Structures are given as C-alpha cells and as structure tokens.
Amino acid sequence: MREIGIGIAGFGTVGGGVISILRSHAREIEARLGARIVVRRVAVRDPAKERMVDLDRSFLTTRYQDLITDPSIQVVVELVGGTTEARALVLAALGAGKHVVTANKALLAFHGDEIFRLAQEKGVDVYYEGAVAGGVPVIRTLREALASDRIQAIHGIVNGTTNYILTSMAEKGEPLAKALAEAQRLGYAEADPTLDVSGGDAAQKLCLLAQLAFGARLAPQDVLTEGILGLLPEDFAWAKTFGYTIKLLAVARRSDGGTAPGGLIEARVHPALIPADSMLAGVRGAMNAVLLRSDALGPTLLFGQGAGAMPTGSAVVADIIDLSRNLVSGSPGRVPLPPATPLVSLRSHSEIRTSYYLRFSVKDAPGVLARIAATLASRGISISAVQQREHDEEGVPVALVIVTHEAREADLQAAIGEIDRFDTTSAPTRLIRIEAV
Amino acid sequence: MREIGIGIAGFGTVGGGVISILRSHAREIEARLGARIVVRRVAVRDPAKERMVDLDRSFLTTRYQDLITDPSIQVVVELVGGTTEARALVLAALGAGKHVVTANKALLAFHGDEIFRLAQEKGVDVYYEGAVAGGVPVIRTLREALASDRIQAIHGIVNGTTNYILTSMAEKGEPLAKALAEAQRLGYAEADPTLDVSGGDAAQKLCLLAQLAFGARLAPQDVLTEGILGLLPEDFAWAKTFGYTIKLLAVARRSDGGTAPGGLIEARVHPALIPADSMLAGVRGAMNAVLLRSDALGPTLLFGQGAGAMPTGSAVVADIIDLSRNLVSGSPGRVPLPPATPLVSLRSHSEIRTSYYLRFSVKDAPGVLARIAATLASRGISISAVQQREHDEEGVPVALVIVTHEAREADLQAAIGEIDRFDTTSAPTRLIRIEAV
Numbered sequence: 001m002r003e004i005g006i007g008i009a010g011f012g013t014v015g016g017g018v019i020s021i022l023r024s025h026a027r028e029i030e031a032r033l034g035a036r037i038v039v040r041r042v043a044v045r046d047p048a049k050e051r052m053v054d055l056d057r058s059f060l061t062t063r064y065q066d067l068i069t070d071p072s073i074q075v076v077v078e079l080v081g082g083t084t085e086a087r088a089l090v091l092a093a094l095g096a097g098k099h100v101v102t103a104n105k106a107l108l109a110f111h112g113d114e115i116f117r118l119a120q121e122k123g124v125d126v127y128y129e130g131a132v133a134g135g136v137p138v139i140r141t142l143r144e145a146l147a148s149d150r151i152q153a154i155h156g157i158v159n160g161t162t163n164y165i166l167t168s169m170a171e172k173g174e175p176l177a178k179a180l181a182e183a184q185r186l187g188y189a190e191a192d193p194t195l196d197v198s199g200g201d202a203a204q205k206l207c208l209l210a211q212l213a214f215g216a217r218l219a220p221q222d223v224l225t226e227g228i229l230g231l232l233p234e235d236f237a238w239a240k241t242f243g244y245t246i247k248l249l250a251v252a253r254r255s256d257g258g259t260a261p262g263g264l265i266e267a268r269v270h271p272a273l274i275p276a277d278s279m280l281a282g283v284r285g286a287m288n289a290v291l292l293r294s295d296a297l298g299p300t301l302l303f304g305q306g307a308g309a310m311p312t313g314s315a316v317v318a319d320i321i322d323l324s325r326n327l328v329s330g331s332p333g334r335v336p337l338p339p340a341t342p343l344v345s346l347r348s349h350s351e352i353r354t355s356y357y358l359r360f361s362v363k364d365a366p367g368v369l370a371r372i373a374a375t376l377a378s379r380g381i382s383i384s385a386v387q388q389r390e391h392d393e394e395g396v397p398v399a400l401v402i403v404t405h406e407a408r409e410a411d412l413q414a415a416i417g418e419i420d421r422f423d424t425t426s427a428p429t430r431l432i433r434i435e436a437v
Numbered sequence: 438m439r440e441i442g443i444g445i446a447g448f449g450t451v452g453g454g455v456i457s458i459l460r461s462h463a464r465e466i467e468a469r470l471g472a473r474i475v476v477r478r479v480a481v482r483d484p485a486k487e488r489m490v491d492l493d494r495s496f497l498t499t500r501y502q503d504l505i506t507d508p509s510i511q512v513v514v515e516l517v518g519g520t521t522e523a524r525a526l527v528l529a530a531l532g533a534g535k536h537v538v539t540a541n542k543a544l545l546a547f548h549g550d551e552i553f554r555l556a557q558e559k560g561v562d563v564y565y566e567g568a569v570a571g572g573v574p575v576i577r578t579l580r581e582a583l584a585s586d587r588i589q590a591i592h593g594i595v596n597g598t599t600n601y602i603l604t605s606m607a608e609k610g611e612p613l614a615k616a617l618a619e620a621q622r623l624g625y626a627e628a629d630p631t632l633d634v635s636g637g638d639a640a641q642k643l644c645l646l647a648q649l650a651f652g653a654r655l656a657p658q659d660v661l662t663e664g665i666l667g668l669l670p671e672d673f674a675w676a677k678t679f680g681y682t683i684k685l686l687a688v689a690r691r692s693d694g695g696t697a698p699g700g701l702i703e704a705r706v707h708p709a710l711i712p713a714d715s716m717l718a719g720v721r722g723a724m725n726a727v728l729l730r731s732d733a734l735g736p737t738l739l740f741g742q743g744a745g746a747m748p749t750g751s752a753v754v755a756d757i758i759d760l761s762r763n764l765v766s767g768s769p770g771r772v773p774l775p776p777a778t779p780l781v782s783l784r785s786h787s788e789i790r791t792s793y794y795l796r797f798s799v800k801d802a803p804g805v806l807a808r809i810a811a812t813l814a815s816r817g818i819s820i821s822a823v824q825q826r827e828h829d830e831e832g833v834p835v836a837l838v839i840v841t842h843e844a845r846e847a848d849l850q851a852a853i854g855e856i857d858r859f860d861t862t863s864a865p866t867r868l869i870r871i872e873a874v
Binding site for chain 2: 301329
C-alpha cells in the first residue's frame with residue numbers, strides 16, 4: 001500500500017491529539033484513502049519531556065531541518081506556534097516542495113502573503129482548517145461549499161475564552177474578573193489572557209476568514225479591535241431588558257462604495273449586542289460558531305468546539321487526509337489558494353454604520369437627558385429607546401442607557417467625546433455596537 | 438480555457454436556481470476553477486412552458502437520452518425528482534461513464550445501492566449535497582471533514598415544513614391544522630403535505646446521513662418513523678413547563694451490542710422533546726440543522742436553509758464545481774463513495790431506550806394515578822416528574838403528564854397498551870420521546 005510520509009513539528013497538546021487520532025483511526029483512514037499515512041519524524045524542543053502520547057524516542061529530533069531534508073516526508077505539519085520559528089519552518093518546507101498543514105492563525109494572519117505566494121510558486125498546498133474555530137469546518141466550507149456563492153457577511157464567535165467569560169457574566173451576573181478567574185481555573189483561559197480578552201486572537205482569525213470569503217488581504221492591525229475588559233454585569237442586565245445578549249463578535253461584511261473590483265468591506269472585532277433569540281446567542285461557554293450570509297444560501301451557521309487537543313487535532317488530521325487524497329490522485333493544488341492580490345479594499349472604521357448601545361454615567365440633575373439627546377441629535381444620531389435606573393440618593397451618579405438607530409461611527413464618537421466633557425458626566429460613556437445577526 | 442460540459446435533466450425550481458447561479462457567478466467560477474462550466478443541454482417535459490430563468494429554446498430537449506449520448510457532456514445533473522425516470526436516467530448516465538450530481542434524496546434512499554455500485558464499477562463520481570438540508574454542507578462535512586473521526590450520533594432537523602409548523606405551534610400556541618394551512622399559504626408546505634408531516638421525507642434523508650456517518654445501509658422503511666399529526670398545543674405547553682420544546686428529529690446513533698464489525702445503530706424519526714436552551718431548539722421556522730457528535734470533535738452543528746431554488750441550487754453548483762475540479766486535476770473518485778457492504782446492523786426498534794413524555798387522558802377518579810404508576814413500575818419504568826392539570830367539573834377527562842427516566846421502548850409500549858385499556862382512560866395515551874441533545 002502506498003505511504004504518505006508526514007513530519008510533525010511541535011508535540012504539544014494539538015500534536016499529541018494528531019498522533020493519537022492518526023493512530024486510533026489508522027485502519028479507517030487506510031480504507032477510505034487507499035494509502036497509509038505514516039509519521040516519519042516529530043521535531044520537538046525537548047526530547048526528554050514527558051508526553052501525553054507514547055511515541056518511540058527514535059522518531060524525535062530537535063532539528064526542524066530534519067523534516068525538510070527527509071525525502072520520505074511529503075507533508076510537514078507545523079504545530080510549533082508563534083511566528084518566528086514557524087515561519088522559517090513553513091517557508092523552508094514549501095521551498096523544498098513539501099505540502100504544509102498548519103493550525104497557526106497568527107502565522108497566516110501576519111505572513112500569509114509570503115507563505116501562499118511561495119506555495120503557489122512551488123505548486124504545493126497549504127491547508128489550515130485548525131487555525132480558525134478548531135474542528136468546525138469553516139475553512140473547508142468557505143473554500144469549497146461556498147465556491148459558487150457570493151458571501152455578504154461573516155459574524156463569528158471565534159474565541160472560546162471570551163465566550164466562556166461572557167456566558168458566565170450573562171447567566172450568573174458575575175463581574176468579569178471573577179468569570180476570568182474561573183475560566184483560568186478550568187483551563188479555558190491562559191495565565192496571561194491578554195491576546196484573548198483584547199480581541200487580538202479573534203482579529204487574527206478574522207483576517208483568515210475575510211481572505212477566503214472576500215479575497216481581502218488584512219493584517220490584524222487593520223481590524224477595528226476592541227476587547228471585553230470594559231464590560232460590566234449591568235451591561236448584560238440592560239441588554240437583557242432590550243431583548244439582547246452580549247457576545248464578542250468578529251465581523252467582516254461587504255459595504256457600499258469603494259473602487260476595488262470587489263468593492264469595500266468592513267472588518268471589526270468587538271463586543272456586540274445581539275438578539276437574545278438568535279442562533280449566535282445560543283452559542284454558550286467555550287463553544288465557537290461562524291455565521292455566513294451569502295446570496296444563494298442565505299444564512300449558514302457552523303458550530304462546534306473551537307479549541308482543544310482532539311477538536312483541533314481532528315481538523316489537522318482531516319487536512320492531512322485531504323492533502324493525501326490530492327497526492328494519491330495526483331492533484332495537488334486542486335483547490336486554489338487564497339488570491340494573491342486583494343479583491344476588496346477596507347472601509348475606514350470611522351465610516352462604519354451600526355446601531356449603538358450607550359451607557360452614560362451621569363449626575364442626577366435636571367436637563368441632563370435633554371442635553372445628551374440634543375448632542376446626539378446635532379450629529380444626526382436618532383434615539384430608538386431610553387432607560388434610566390432608579391436612584392436612591394440625590395447627587396449619586398445614575399446609569400442612563402440609550403439605544404440609537406443606525407448611525408455613523410465617526411458621528412457617534414464625536415458626540416460621545418462631547419458628552420464625556422459635560423460637567424454632569426461622571427465617567428466615560430460605554431459604547432457597545434448592536435448587530436442584528 | 439478548458440470546458441466542462443453539463444447536461445441538466447429537470448428545469449423546475451432547483452434547475453432554474455442552478456442555471457441562474459452558474460450564469461451569475463460564471464466569472465468567479467472560471468477564475469477559481471481554471472475551467473469553464475458550460476450547460477450543453479437541458480432536458481424538460483414541456484419545452485413550451487414558461488420558465489423563471491431565460492434560456493434559449495435550442496438548449497432544450499424532451500429526451501433524457503440526448504444528455505447521455507452527447508459526448509460533450511461529462512456531468513449529468515439529475516433534478517427530475519421521483520424515483521422511476523430519475524433512476525433510469527442516473528443509471529444510464531453512469532453506464533455511459535458520466536459523472537452525476539443529484540439532489541434527489543428519495544432516489545438515493547431507495548436505489549442508492551444500485552447507483553453507488555455502478556458508479557464504483559465505472560470509476561465515476563456521484564455527488565449529492567443538495568439531497569439533505571439544501572445548502573447546508575452536511576454531506577461534504579461527513580465525507581471529508583469528519584473522515585478522521587468516529588461519529589457517535591446524528592440529530593437532525595431536516596424537514597423545513599414540519600419545523601415551520603412546530604415553531605408556529607410552540608411560539609403562537611396554534612393548533613396543527615392552522616399552522617399547516619399557514620405553511621401552505623406561504624409555500625413552506627405542499628398541497629399534499631403527507632410526505633413531510635408523516636416523517637417520511639426526514640426518514641429518506643436520515644438513510645443518506647446514516648450511510649455516510651456509520652456505513653449503514655438503510656431503506657426508509659427500516660427507520661422507526663412517526664409524524665407530527667398527533668401533537669396538540671397543550672403538548673408544547675407541557676413541554677415548556679418541563680424546560681423543553683418539541684422538534685421533529687431524525688436520529689441515528691451508535692448503540693451497544695451487535696455482531697457487525699461496526700456494531701449496532703438505531704435509526705428513527707419522530708417528534709422529540711429537546712431542552713429549550715439547546716442549539717437545536719433555536720432552529721426556528723423552515724430552517725434546517727444537523728448536529729453531529731463524534732469522538733474527537735465532540736458536537737458540531739451545521740445550520741441553514743433546507744430548501745428553495747437558491748439554497749439547493751447553490752449546493753448543486755458546489756457539487757458541479759467539486760466534480761469539475763476532479764476532472765480538471767484528473768482525479769475522479771477522489772473521495773470514496775459510501776461503502777458497498779453495510780458496516781453496522783440496525784437495532785430493533787423495540788430495544789431503543791430513551792426517556793418519555795406521556796400524556797394520559799384520564800377520568801378524574803380516585804386511584805387513577807396510583808394505578809398508572811403501578812403499571813409503569815411493573816414494567817421497570819421509573820417516573821421522573823408528574824404534573825396534572827386542574828379541572829373544573831367532576832367527571833371531565835383531565836390531562837395527566839408523566840416524564841419517565843430512561844426506559845426500554847418495548848416495556849413502555851406494553852405499559853401504555855395496558856393503561857389504554859383501563860376504564861378510567863378516556864383517550865389513547867400520547868407518547869413523545871425525549872432527547873438530551
């Protein structure tokens with residue numbers, strides 16, 4: 001039986017998952033593929049380290065170079081993480097004419113151009129299902145199932161850590177610090193959760209999705225990115241009274257105007273109020289989901305586990321199998337790589353239009369609401385609903401919440417800047433965008 | 438540029454969608470595929486009939502045979518419907534070495550064996566994404582993304598007509614007849630809705646899913662099938678008090694025991710109480726969703742529009758593109774067809790174990806509950822919750838609802854048979870299975 005030789009770089013959680021899935025499903029994979037997938041080498045930093053999966057030491061090497069020079073390895077699986085070593089390894093593998101499977105979103109978000117260009121040149125494949133939303137087959141769906149459709153919008157819950165925290169805040173009324181500590185205790189959040197809670201991780205994933213969906217070429221710093229740190233339990237309570245819940249959304253959508261052949265898109269990651277009865281509102285805990293809206297299909301939602309040894313490992317193995325099918329049938333490059341030149345341009349963040357939830361902290365004095373309303377009106381922002389919390393003592397700051405109709409981000413920011421300078425405003429206004437998903 | 442010749446049989450709703458998508462996305466498809474997809478012939482019953490999509494009459498033929506004999510047609514798209522003509526056409530196309538795309542679930546549920554066998558023999562492909570859940574990429578996900586995983590269970594809402602009706606009943610408290618009439622008025626239900634409301638349509642789709650997920654070979658008549666006709670508004674009200682909603686589910690899952698190499702599965706279509714906060718409970722109106730549970734991925738949910746010209750048309754076009762990629766890269770048969778011999782056997786329906794919702798119609802007399810409880814207990818069925826509705830007049834039948842712990846179907850049916858013969862029972866007991874999805 002034909003053998004497909006695999007070299008794996010990195011033997012952490014996902015690497016262990018990959019090896020254990022390849023091993024436990026070897027017979028089924030052989031039967032379906034008509035070939036055997038054989039792990040030839042595993043490159044690790046510390047060969048002496050205890051591993052969750054048993055592997056003969058003779059497979060281990062400390063030099064990535066050994067994967068590149070081994071002629072019996074056709075597919076290099078990059079599970080090193082980070083962008084420096086991983087980039088060098090992937091470029092070397094592609095340069096040597098090897099196919100690459102990776103689950104490294106940061107690598108592709110920051111260096112995708114270079115990597116896809118070299119892969120194209122060498123006529124080899126790069127597969128990366130595990131890089132976004134773990135085992136949820138969103139990359140495959142965008143590359144293949146939606147090949148005949150025109151996508152209008154992506155709304156993703158693509159960071160399990162923040163979704164776990166926001167679910168706890170919504171369902172238990174917990175403050176963020178407590179929900180975060182609990183997520184850390186359960187292993188859903190890292191000791192340093194910055195990349196997750198800042199929205200940075202979600203922005204990296206959004207770059208990969210927007211590339212496949214729209215032919216965009218974005219770097220994470222191009223994405224309007226706001227994290228979850230300013231959210232208070234009362235925001236969830238207010239949201240509920242208006243029929244919403246709060247999720248950290250990664251949004252990319254077509255927008256009017258622009259001169260690029262594919263038009264304009266907008267790209268942003270931020271907490272958003274979404275209708276409490278929407279499918280995305282039902283995505284709880286550490287789960288992930290991506291909602292695609294396209295001309296022919298309408299809405300399509302893909303939901304599942306976004307992280308973990310087995311879910312991400314399974315996505316990596318599905319990619320290895322897909323690549324192996326290409327090798328067996330002599331059809332590498334069967335599904336084209338993302339386009340080399342951007343098809344769309346990015347709308348300026350200040351031109352984004354959404355509805356807004358605004359929570360003002362104001363002194364309870366006559367005329368405060370009137371002045372805020374007048375300021376909003378002067379910028380062309382119209383109000384859809386107002387609620388104010390009862391207060392006990394005179395002079396104590398009270399919460400005033402306004403939900404606006406659709407407005408332009410720049411107008412909104414200008415109005416808030418003005419309102420935050422009022423002497424009746426006791427703390428910066430909290431703004432949360434509203435998405436009708 | 439290379440051309441892939443397509444012949445389409447059937448020019449109804451979906452056929453119109455396919456032609457319109459191929460036309461409006463021609464440029465993108467060419468760019469991504471590196472080949473042009475060209476519709477050579479369209480076979481129709483009545484060439485004079487008015488069509489939603491404009492097509493030059495010279496493309497039309499009334500003879501399916503013309504698609505088979507045309508050497509410039511490599512892919513035959515079967516959109517005729519039914520099983521007689523469609524079967525003859527598909528077998529003739531495969532026999533002539535042509536690849537087939539179909540959205541015909543009944544054809545594959547009843548004649549899949551014959552069709553896949555011939556395709557295998559001839560080394561050609563059969564693609565059928567549109568046959569289950571319209572544009573939701575569930576077939577592709579089962580064939581490819583989950584190739585490395587072992588699936589444990591499928592829970593599908595795969596019939597939009599019944600889901601529309603059940604959503605109306607749940608949300609508006611409407612009786613079934615009214616919800617059905619409304620569905621007919623809006624085009625979600627046909628004039629003769631039998632195949633949908635009986636569960637027959639969902640059972641056909643379940644056969645296709647179980648084949649891909651488990652290597653089962655089921656005919657629709659093998660599936661335990663119960664429709665929605667006996668459901669009353671009060672069932673939804675009771676379900677709500679217990680924290681559930683009611684959906685028509687198509688269920689296939691691995692079960693203990695059996696001697697087949699892949700073990701036993703159970704396969705059933707019936708209304709089910711499911712937790713009100715589950716993702717499937719959020720699938721409203723005519724939408725479809727399939728929840729897969731597998732060893733590595735855990736739960737994966739795929740959600741979208743299950744029917745309609747554009748969603749199903751889009752699935753058919755995605756299949757045409759996929760097949761065309763195989764042709765361009767010289768790799769037909771790249772993804773194996775379903776296995777020719779069954780890998781699993783089917784558990785007897787009487788051995789199924791679930792929890793049950795039981796609504797008894799009983800006369801309000803002393804000792805009725807005690808007698809029912811004793812009968813259940815005598816069959817080893819234990820009670821998890823009991824509720825009884827207040828009544829106004831003595832002697833009027835009252836509703837008594839019991840939720841059981843997990844029990845064996847045969848025991849449950851025997852107990853109900855006994856209870857329904859009590860002189861205090863005024864109407865047959867309504868049984869609804871409970872699924873913890």
